[in-house]
Amino acid sequence: MTELKTFFQRLTPVSPESWERFAALFTPKTLQKGAYFIDDGQVAKEIGFLEKGILRAFYRNAEAVEYNKHFFVNPCFVGGYASLITGRPNQIIQQALTDCTLQVASFRDIQHLYPTCPDIERGARILAEQFFVQKEQREIEIVLLDADKRYQLFKKEFPQLEQQIPQYHIASYLGITPTQLSRIRRKMAGK
Template identity: 70%
Template structure:
């Protein structure tokens, strides 16, 4: 729970009273590698704070081709955010790429605390703003940048992730094939080698 408290206090400081009420809503849960936190078609009811682990968010098209949308690296929140807000069925899968330690809470129960805990409501708003900025940045990168630039950004934003997950997941996230990713990596390795 200390990681969760630290995370909230980095968003905006919470009073002891707000923290006491909020902490009661979270229950520990483990998600094994390969298991889903939420699938397409489910209506989201829970949000989870990931204390440890890696989760991927992805779409699956009619031909069962998967497109990685985002990687969640602890500490962070996961959950079908659009579904939580709209109460409509979720469209994005969230799957554990490693064993994960979670703290899970009912989203409606958290929102009910907003009435009496304005600092918590502010934290929720700041978190939503972070999600929005992240989403817009990612959309711009996919449209305006070439695959090599996107890969360089991936390496900066997710250091060490490349050693922890399969290459095809990274290629899918970048919107390229594993073969294209392999070529980019070789080209960058050669360029680094020549510059030393």
């Protein structure tokens, strides 16, 4: 719970009273490697704070081909955000790539704090703004940058992941094949 407090306090100052009410909403949860935090078609109800581990966010097309959209590396918040906001079924699956430890809370319970805990609401708004900026930046990278540049950005954003997750997940995230990723890695190693 200490990591959650440190993370949230970096977003915005939170009064001791608000923190006590906010922290009381969370309970510990573990996910084994391969387990889902949220699956396709579920309506999201919970938000999680990833204390330890790595999750991937991905979608699966009609032909069952998977496309990695994002990696969550602790410490960070996870959850089917669009589903939480709209109440519609989730489309972006979140799966543990390693064993994970989280703190989980009902999103509705957190929202109920907003009228009396404006500092918590402010933190949630700042977090949503950060997610929006990340999403827009990622969209720009996919469209405007070549695979070499996207790989360089991946290494900068997720320096520890390359040794911890399968290469095919990285290739999917970059929008290339594993063979193309191998070529890019060989080319960069030769520089």
